[in-house]
Amino acid sequence: MTTPTEPVIIVGGGQSGLAAARAAQHAGLRPLVLTAGVEPVGSWPDYYDNLTLFSPARYSSLPGLLFGGGEPDRYPARDEVVAYLRRYADGLDAEIRTGVRVTAVEVRSGGGYLVRTATGEEMSAAGIVAASGSFGNPYRPRLPGQADYAGDLRHVARYRRPDPYTGKRVVVVGAGNSAVQVAYELAARARVTLATRAPVQFMPQRIRGRDLHYWLRVTGTDRLPAAVLTRLIRHAAVLDTGVYRDALASGLVERREMFTAFTSEGVLWSDGTSEPVDAVIFATGYRPDVAYLAPLETLDRGVPRQVGGISTTHPGLVYLGLEFQRTFSSNTLRGVGRDAAHVVATLAAQVQGFGRRGPGGVGRVTRRSAAGTGE
Template sequence: MIIVGGGQSGLAAARAARDAGLRPVVLHAGTEPTGSWPDYYDSLTLFSPARYSALPGMPFDGDPDRYPRRDEVVAYLRRYADSLDIEVRTRTRAVAVHSRPGGGYVIRTDTDDELAGIGVVAATGSFGNPYLPALPGQSEYGGDLRHVADYRRPDAYDAKRVVVVGGGNSAVQVAYELTARARVTLATREPVRFLPQRIRGRDLHHWLHVTGADRLSRAVTTRLVGHATVLDTGRYRNAITSGELARRDMFTRFAPDGVVWSDGTHEAVDAVIFATGYRPDLDYLAPLATLDHGMPQQVGGISTTHPGLVHLGLEFQRTFASNTLRGVGRDAVHVMAALAARRPPRVFRQGRRMLAGHPRSTSPPAAGSSRGRKMR
C-alpha cells in the first residue's frame, strides 16, 4: 500500500499499517520525512504540552509539561520515522493516482515512476495549499502580501506598518510577535475568542484528555467553544485589551498603497499577512474524480467514492484532535482497519503460505541488507 505524505499523518499511517500486517511505502516530496514542520515560522510553539503531543509508541524526550518548539517537533518526527523500519521515498512527489483494472491503484510520481498498491492513504495535509482570500483591489496593492505559510521571522518587518488577517492561533501568535518590531493591527471579522491555556493549574489538554473531550465531533465541539478560538495564558488577551496589539474589524478592500477599513478610512500599509487557514492539498487525486470543490468525499477518513482510498490529517476528520500530533494516531488505526480488510487472501500452495501477489517475510530485513528499511 502507498502512503502519500511523510509528515505526522503519513508516519502515523505507516505505523498503523505495519501493525496491521501491511507493507507501506511512504512517498514524501521533501528531503526528509518531517512533513511541513521545517517550513513553519521560526517561533512556532505547540499549544499542547509534550506529553499530549506525541504520535503512537514514542513520547517526546525531556520535560513532558513543556511546549515543544518547531525544531523540536522536526527532530522528533525524524526519530519517529527512523524507528519504523519502513520504506520512505523522499524527494518523490505523487502527481496522479489512477484506479487499476482489477482493483487497487497506480500512483505516478514526478520522477515518472509508477507504483501499484492495494490501497492509497492520502496524508499530505494542507500546508501546501494555503487559502488566500481575494478582496477588491488586491491585485493593485503594491506592498508585501503573503500568507502566513511564507512568514518566517519578524526582523524583515522592522519599523513597518503591518496588518495580520485572521482570528486563530497563528494569526494572533504572529501578530503579537511582530509588535516588538513593527506597528501591527490584527484584522478580524469578529472579536477574538480565547480559551484558557491552563485551568486549575493544569494545561487545557489534560482536561481534554481526562474528560474525553479530545474525541468529540466537530458538531459537539463547536457548540461548546464556538469556531475559531485562541489558546491563551492571558498574554494575548491582555495585549489586545491594553492596545499593545491593535485589533480592528476586517478591512473591506485594498488600495494601491494600503487598505480601506470598514469605516471607510484609508491607511497606508507596508505589508499584509493572511493567516486564513489552509485547504486539503489533494490535487494528485484529481484523476479519480473524488474531490468536490477540492474537498475529499469521505466519512471518518474513508472515501465514499473509491474503495481502498483513505485520508488522514483532515481537520475534524473524526474528532477535535484529528489533524494534530496527539490525535492522528487514533484515526490512522481506524482507516488502516479498512485497508487491511482489503488485503488479498492467503492461499496455500505446496505447503507454502503466501499472500496473493506479494509473499511477505515473517521477519524484517536484516540491517544493511539490499532491502534496507524497505517494506511494501
C-alpha cells in the same frame, strides 16, 4: 487484481504519514511512504521560526514513541518537533522514499491503484493513504484591488520571523492561533493590526493549574466526535495564558473589523478610511493538499468525499490528518495516531478483500531520495 507484493502507498511523510506507516505494519500491510520533502518530517521545518505547540510535550506523542526530551509540561518548539519526527521515522520498519512528489493517483485496470510521480515514475498500489496534510495548499481570500496592492502580501505559510518587518505597518488577517501568535511577536518590532470579521475569542490554556489538554484527556472530551466540538472550538479558537488577551486589551496589538478592499498602497477599512500598509499577512488557514487525487473524481471543490477518513467513493482509499476528521485532535500529534489505527483497519480489510495476502513480515527501513523533486 492486486498481488501480495504490492504495497499500500502513503502519500505524505509528516506526522500523519508516519503514523499511517506504523499502523499499516501492525495491520500486516506493506507500507511505502512517499514524501516530496528532503526528509520525512512533513511541513514542520517550513513553519515560522518561533512556532510553539499549544499542547505540552506529554500530550504530543505519536503511538510508540514518547515525545520526551525534557520537562513534559513544556510547550515544544518547532525544531523539537522536527527532531522528534526524525527519530520516529528512523524507528519505523517501513520503506520511506524522500524527494518523491506524487502528481496523480488513478484507478488501475484490474484493481488497485496507479501512482504517478513528478519524474514520470509509475507505481502500483493495493491501497492509498492520502496523508499529505494541508500546508502545501494555503487559503488566500480574494479581495477587491488585491492585484494592484504594491506592498508585501503573503500567507503565514511564507512568514518566518519578525525582523524584516521592523518599523513597518503590518496587518495580520485572521482570528486563530497562528494569526494571534504572529501578530503578538510582530508587535515588538512593528505597528500591527489584527483584522478579523468578529472579535477574537479565547480559550484558557490552563484551568485550575492544569493545561487544557489534561482536562480534554481526563474528561474524554478529546475523543468526542468532531461534530460535537467543532462549533465550540471554532468560536473560541485561540488558546491563551492571558498574554494575548492582554496584548489586545492594552492596544499593543490593535484589532479592527476586516478591511473591505486593497488599494495600491494599503487597505480600505470597513469605516471607509484608507490607510497605507507595508505588509499584509493572511493567517487564513489551509485546505487539503490533495490535488493528485483529481483523476479519481473524488474531490468536491477540492475537499475529499469521506466520512471519518474513509473514502465514500473508492474502496482502498483513506485519508489521514484532515481537520476535524473524526475528533477535535484529528490533525494533531496527539490525535492522529488514533485516526491512523481506525482508517488503516478499514483499509486492511478492503485490500485483503481484493486478494491480498494476510499479515506478513516487513523489511527494515530503507530511505531513498529522488534528486531534484524535493519541495
